[in-house]
Amino acid sequence: MTVSEPKSGATPPVIFFNRFYAPDHSATAQILSDLAEHLAGHGRTVTVVTSRAIYGQDQGLLPAREERGGVTVVRTATPGRRRGMAGRIGAYLAYYVMAFFAALRLGRRGTIFVVKTDPPLLSVPLAIAARLRGATLVHWVQDLYPEIAGAYGMRIADGPVGKFLAALRNWSFRRAARVVAIGDLMAERVERMGVARDRIAIIPNWSNDVDITPSPTRSPALRQDWNIPHGAFVLEYSGNLGRAHEYDTLIEAAITLRERRDIVFLFIGGGHMSDQLAARVAELGLTSFRFAPYQPRERLSESLGAGDAHWVSLRPEFEGLIVPSKVFGICAAARPVIAVCAADGELIRLLEPGHACLSAVPGDAAALTEAIVTLADDRPRGDRMGAVARTILDRHYTKARTLDRWRTTLDRMGDRMGDQMGPNWAR
Incomplete structure (x- = not known):
């Protein structure tokens, strides 16, 4: 044939x-x-x-x-x-x-x-x-x-x-x-x-930027299903959490913020490191985390819109070996990114630091904590950054x-x- x-x-x-x-x-x-x-x-x-x-x-x-x-x-x-x-x-x-x-x-x-x-x-x-x-x-x-x-x-x-x-x-x-x-x-x-x-x-x-659209309502039905308090600031991760990603910095930030009941960490998806993260969260007794399974593609816009900002991570040794393309879906949903990666990495090149993303290098939990608090305490700034993210996508990607x-x-x-x-x- x-x-x-x-x-x-x-x-x-x-x-x-x-x-x-x-x-x-x-x-x-x-x-x-x-x-x-x-x-x-x-x-x-x-x-x-x-x-x-x-x-x-x-x-x-x-x-x-x-x-x-x-x-x-x-x-x-x-x-x-x-x-x-x-x-x-x-x-x-x-x-x-x-x-x-x-x-x-x-x-x-x-x-x-x-x-x-x-x-x-x-x-x-x-x-x-x-x-x-x-x-x-x-x-x-x-x-x-x-x-x-x-x-x-x-x-x-x-x-x-x-x-x-x-x-x-x-x-x-x-x-x-x-x-x-x-x-x-x-x-x-x-x-x-x-x-x-x-x-x-x-x-x-x-990403499917036609079907993924900004959601100013923050997907209230999904938030209710996942027991997220009304009005909480949600830092979301969506997709596969694999060996190329690093979550220790996030855990340290979450420990620092454990008294902030208005900050929730939402993980949607799976992957090799997801189970490890869930076990670590349980071991530390952190109640601010929510874990949800992969969502159907037709609900991706709604699930990406559940967060106020998205956390993306890439260990520096993987720069140039893989590219965290999930960022395009985040931009389509008009959400800002909080990146834990190399200071000159691919994510930083794709987005405009301070305009569409905030960042910290792996291990700098203080900088990550500051980034989370900045957006949690200034929701309009997060909205403006999300709008810039969508503009970057519409112009180039x-x-x-x-x-x-x-x-x-x-x-x-x-x-x-x-x-x-x-x-x-x-x-």
Whole structure:
């Protein structure tokens, strides 16, 4: 089987590779689904090669093949059980192999392979497949391994094995016609890997800023469901709380503020560190915390609007390795950010310190406490900062603007291929 002929002879087919896709609700699946359907809606032939797995679930499989929003979704064979480290590694290996052979089966000269970074180092087998099939390779970088493993403290990532894997990854990046980074610091790291600057594009992720709208009422129904006192100042966290995030500074600030009954810390979501945080809160007897599960995507505007401000954290050693793209949803909801991160980090570059965000470096609980108290005691200032956050988004980072940047990038690549291969390249 090969990819069907493009709907328009002027544009080459695009095949995306990522382990998760809609109806999965993980962040990478949602972002990819938005882009794939956008391109299909503009007449492009789009295929997604993904797994049958559902993020965060050890069992359950999605259909092997279906059409969604004009996109052909091909799901590879996937282990039925994915529990624990061994299960995760098995799922990774299965997808590496199956995605490689799917690329050989579906790809042809002129096809554009867009390869994301789940699982890690997926760029390596797909670079080989692209070369064998004469496909054009684009790497869409969401995170950088093995450096992230090193930042987690895994010694193997800093030794010979890690260096070998990094060298393979760097080779695959240099083979690409374009490497798309989602932040400035990430692009700088990619350039240091030996990728020519003119082959690097910076296209950030996005939020559903049409459906996520400012809520001046602060979502009273959800606040009532979560037993939040009327009129309380709510510092919210929404999404996955993982190893790249740091919460010790927040705990210290919460201890300092434990007598402030009008300040509530709300956590919506999950993740590796979420359970640890909940256990720590219980151990300290902090009554100002509320924990809620992930909310459906259709309720995201309401859940993001429940907070008066949002806390976002990134450990400095992860700067340039990942980008906390959740900030775009926060901006869409017109909420200010209180960031715990490096003083010159990606979050600080995205937002305007003092205008759309306040910040503290990890470990500086006094500065974080001051930031929380500042917004808790001056609600109009928080509202003004939230309005600035939404303005920044509307001017630079809307979903429509970013999807169009992707479409323009791929169109220009198609134009160059057409010039090189002649008018009958798509046949």
